[in-house]
Amino acid sequence: MLSLNNVTMKFGGVVAVNQFSATIEEGTIVGLIGPNGAGKTTIFNMITGVYKPTEGSIRYVEGKKDLEVSHLRPDQIAKAGVCRTFQNIRLFKDMTVLENVFIGNHLRLKSNIFEASLRFPRYVRQEKAFYEKALYLLQKVGLEAEKDELAHSLPYGKQRRLEIARALATDPQVLLLDEPAAGMNPQETQDLMRFIAEIQKEFNLTVFLIEHHMDVVMGICEKILVLDHGILIAEGNPSEIQNNPKVIEAYLGVD
Incomplete structure (x- = not known):
């Protein structure tokens, strides 16, 4: 439902996101992870019209609808069917x-x-x-x-x-969740995982989420994208991501 093609976001001389490409399939739950400052929220901001990409394109496809959303206003993107929550409530x-x-x-x-x-x-x-x-x-x-x-x-x-x-009141087809488990205790986190899975099925949603809680990401996401310094370094299912040397290096460094 979402297709990001070679999306780049520059702030002056700083490249926050560099040539990012990904596809979010309809009816899936996809996670976006990476160290702090990797550019994850910047990607959400580009998808929802808060930022206009410096380069590249973002397409939203739903049924016969095929929109280039890169240059639309946030309200136009929300009305098309893409809505979000924020890292800070x-x-x-x-x-x-x-x-x-x-x-x-x-x-x-x-x-x-x-x-x-x-x-x-x-x-x-x-x-x-x-x-x-x-x-x-x-x-x-x-x-x-x-x-x-x-x-x-x-x-x-x-x-x-x-x-x-x-x-959900906006009738979204794609729901973007920016760190929904931030600040939650372990029990609240477990409840949230069940809740996201339930609403995804109940409302027939495509869910794209940013999360630092690996239990959440590994527990409910079918595909995971890994960002480091604005560059996509890996994508795959939870097992593939857990065992990817580039991901381990990005999070833990090397000896």
């Missing part, structure tokens, strides 16, 4: 859990501001549908009981789930 912390998910629906809003202000019937119908959809998503991620609580009052693990629920 970015919830609307002073809004309720339900309101956070409700806002994710607005990408699909067909009414204009005039209809919304005067509460025309079409807007009221959409508002009701969005409310029911938000409740459904909260039920799926186990947060229905907390729907009226403020987002900042949730424990860390539940805030991660809420951010994913908000992303």
Whole structure:
């Protein structure tokens, strides 16, 4: 569903990502790993329109849809079907859990501001549908009981789930997760692994994730890409990556 071809990102004289090429197949869970500063989040930022690649192309293919997304705005890319979460949680912390998910629906809003202000019937119908959809998503991620609580009052693990629920409200086909297990304890990490596998099947998603927790990556990813200093040094299944000399050298160095 995603195809990155010789993608390069330069910041002045610094090459953050160099000639990166990869294919993310439909319906898979793919991991992107590498040491700190390897350029992983930069790749996510290019896919989602935060950065425009210096060179190369990024294509999103879904059914008859075939888009070059390299030069689209983030909102256009999200509307096409590619959504993400962030390494540092970015919830609307002073809004309720339900309101956070409700806002994710607005990408699909067909009414204009005039209809919304005067509460025309079409807007009221959409508002009701969005409310029911938000409740459904909260039920799926186990947060229905907390729907009226403020987002900042949730424990860390539940805030991660809420951010994913908000992303799901945009109706994505491809979900990008940037270090979803960051800051979690071992039990929360195990719960997250099950949760990602469940939503991937439930919503028929293609999942591309960055993660430093090797238990998560090796436990749920079918394919793993390894980045070092902005260069793709290996790709393969978990067993192949665990035994790849280049990967071992990148993480542990050589004697």
